[in-house]
Amino acid sequence: MDFTNHHVMMVWRNEPCVVIGRHQNPWQEANVSHLAEKDISLARRNSGGGTVYHDRGNLNITFFTPRERYDRKYNLELIKRALFRGFGIKSVINKRDDIVVQDNYKISGTAAKLGRLTAYHHCTLLVNANKADLSKALAKRETKATESTRSPVANLADIDHKVSVESLQTAVGYEYLRTPALHIEDGGQTLIKKQRGFQFVNPTNEWFPGLSGLRNELESWDWCFGRTPVFTVSRTFPVPAELLAPSRVYRASEELVINMTVEKGLISDVTLNIPPGLVESGFHGEASVITHLKGKRFTSEALSALQDAMLTRHLSNDIKKLDEKEQFVAKCFDQVVNTI
Amino acid sequence: MDDIGTVGISNYAQESLGDIVFAQLPDPGTKVKAGDECGALESVKAASEIYSPVSGVITEKNNNVENKPGLINTSSFDKGWLFKLQLTNPEELNELMSEEDYEKFLKSDVEKDHT
Numbered sequence: 365m366d367f368t369n370h371h372v373m374m375v376w377r378n379e380p381c382v383v384i385g386r387h388q389n390p391w392q393e394a395n396v397s398h399l400a401e402k403d404i405s406l407a408r409r410n411s412g413g414g415t416v417y418h419d420r421g422n423l424n425i426t427f428f429t430p431r432e433r434y435d436r437k438y439n440l441e442l443i444k445r446a447l448f449r450g451f452g453i454k455s456v457i458n459k460r461d462d463i464v465v466q467d468n469y470k471i472s473g474t475a476a477k478l479g480r481l482t483a484y485h486h487c488t489l490l491v492n493a494n495k496a497d498l499s500k501a502l503a504k505r506e507t508k509a510t511e512s513t514r515s516p517v518a519n520l521a522d523i524d525h526k527v528s529v530e531s532l533q534t535a536v537g538y539e540y541l542r543t544p545a546l547h548i549e550d551g552g553q554t555l556i557k558k559q560r561g562f563q564f565v566n567p568t569n570e571w572f573p574g575l576s577g578l579r580n581e582l583e584s585w586d587w588c589f590g591r592t593p594v595f596t597v598s599r600t601f602p603v604p605a606e607l608l609a610p611s612r613v614y615r616a617s618e619e620l621v622i623n624m625t626v627e628k629g630l631i632s633d634v635t636l637n638i639p640p641g642l643v644e645s646g647f648h649g650e651a652s653v654i655t656h657l658k659g660k661r662f663t664s665e666a667l668s669a670l671q672d673a674m675l676t677r678h679l680s681n682d683i684k685k686l687d688e689k690e691q692f693v694a695k696c697f698d699q700v701v702n703t704i
Numbered sequence: 705m706d707d708i709g710t711v712g713i714s715n716y717a718q719e720s721l722g723d724i725v726f727a728q729l730p731d732p733g734t735k736v737k738a739g740d741e742c743g744a745l746e747s748v749k750a751a752s753e754i755y756s757p758v759s760g761v762i763t764e765k766n767n768n769v770e771n772k773p774g775l776i777n778t779s780s781f782d783k784g785w786l787f788k789l790q791l792t793n794p795e796e797l798n799e800l801m802s803e804e805d806y807e808k809f810l811k812s813d814v815e816k817d818h819t
Contacts, residue, residue: 386744386751387726412726412751434750460748476750483750593726 365428367482372428373540374565375533378418380494381405382501385413385475389592391662394502397702404501408588411486413475417501421493421519423529425536426486433546434483436461436476441548442539443472443489450535451524462515463489469518489536491529492521537562589629589661598623601696607689608641618642620693622700626662634658647689649674662701670697707791708763711756713745716810718780721747724773729754729765729787736760736789738796743786745776758796760789 365372381404382394390396390406393415399406418424427439440457447453447463455465463472476485495517520527541559542551569576581587603618618639625633634654638647656673660666674690686694718724726746736742736756743754765787769775776784791797801809 385746387728387746410751412746436749478750478752480753480755485750593728 365482367428367430367433370560371433371545373537374426374428375536376424376426377420377422377529378424379405380417380419380497380501381407382415382417383407383409384415386410386591387412387593388415389595390589391592392595395500396663399501402497402501404497406588407582408591409475411475411477411484414473415502416473416488417493417498418488419493419497421491421521421529423489423491423532423536424486425489426484428482428484431478431481431483434476434478434485436474436485438548439485440472440474440487442543443487443536445543445548446532446536446539447520449539450531451520451527453520453524453527463487465518465520465523468516470515471518471520489532490517490519491527491532492519495519585629585661589663592626592629594625594627594632596623596625597700599696599700601699603639603642604692607645607692608639609644620696622696624657624662624700629661631657631660631662631666642689645689647693649690649693652676653693664701666701667694667698670694707760707794708788709758709760709791710785710788712780712785713754713776714806715780718777718784721745721752722749723747724776727769727773727776727786729770730756730762732762732764734762736762738793738799745773754786756789757800758789758791759793760791762787762789764788 384390384393444455447455455463458464461474462470471490472487474487541556599622601620618641621637623635634657636650652673656669657666660669674686724745724747728744730742737759740756741753742756745752766785
């Protein structure tokens with residue numbers, strides 16, 4: 365689309381999902397196994413910035429312009445005016461381009477993408493999102509990817525119960541139509557009458573040829589998880605005394621240390637530090653564990669591969685179950701992959 | 705003849721992007737055509753694609769910049785280089801602007817905004 369003479373603002377909503385920024389780490393930003401359990405989708409957007417939680421109580425707004433007219437401040441100022449004109453709500457736009465109410469409650473997060481000729485700036489507006497679900501979905505782990513900056517959040521409906529996603533959509537829509545494209549000023553009804561008004565958009569391939577292709581790519585594991593910058597995780601697990609060889613006396617507590625490097629969402633390197641007590645009591649799976657984990661996705665796929673690796677070592681004895689030491693090691697790996 | 709080119713962004717570009725927090729660079733071995741999207745820069749203001757100015761095969765990417773993206777802001781013409789590539793069509797260089805042409809282009813852009 366050519367936005368030279370025609371800017372567009374799009375308002376939209378999502379079913380519950382966590383949206384991470386283009387260069388973020390989903391395992392660091394969200395509780396991935398929890399999301400799967402609760403049927404909450406995970407999406408990676410093309411724009412930068414941090415992680416947000418969407419549900420039907422959150423309004424998304426996207427501002428489309430030609431690249432050189434990209435202007436976040438203008439867009440946020442417009443929303444601020446809509447909040448005041450429509451509901452008398454006073455807000456502040458802080459240094460990070462968040463919209464904040466009552467001194468420090470964030471009601472909006474912002475991100476943007478510059479293309480060759482066009483640009484978009486999109487932001488969220490919390491109206492009556494489920495804050496409990498929001499906290500449970502977002503998690504915390506430390507890696508090198510772009511990090512989110514956490515803030516306390518508030519729903520606009522908490523401040524004024526007259527705010528609903530529908531009424532907010534209308535307020536922001538009319539503010540957009542009554543404001544000249546290049547500077548903030550009230551053009552009133554006169555300007556509104558000259559615009560194209562509200563239009564319903566149907567996101568199907570028929571309306572927008574090529575959309576299915578884009579959608580498939582954005583829904584792929586390779587995009588959502590595979591695009592994660594390289595990261596390493598390291599966890600230490602004290603070995604329970606009953607699993608150690610009884611003949612020795614242990615000076616310090618025996619610990620199993622697991623280090624994993626994950627590249628493009630796949631395990632690229634694993635090192636295990638197996639304490640002597642565990643080796644002596646019969647655990648010899650180290651080499652096979654490492655070979656079987658390399659190249660696997662950093663998900664329960666890796667854990668299944670690990671179980672298989674340990675089970676195949678029993679081939680000669682025809683034993684189909686893991687012994688206690690192997691179970692312990694498997695549980696430790698499970699924690700590394702699935703918990704924060 | 706070697707025909708290896710080094711690609712980076714201009715001082716004007718790094719200034720308008722703002723503090724760069726992440727650089728996603730193309731892997732060595734990747735084939736690109738002039739104008740192809742081959743990476744991205746994320747700054748506090750926005751995420752922006754990197755387009756290859758010429759066609760070729762990537763020979764090296766700047767790991768320093770991946771670890772310290774700020775180098776692009778502080779040293780866009782020197783330490784903040786993004787990637788190197790072996791040119792497959794050296795004639796494409798003729799279509800690029802020289803430094804003088806670029807400065808003129810920037811000035812004319814500024815005038816457009818003020819009319």
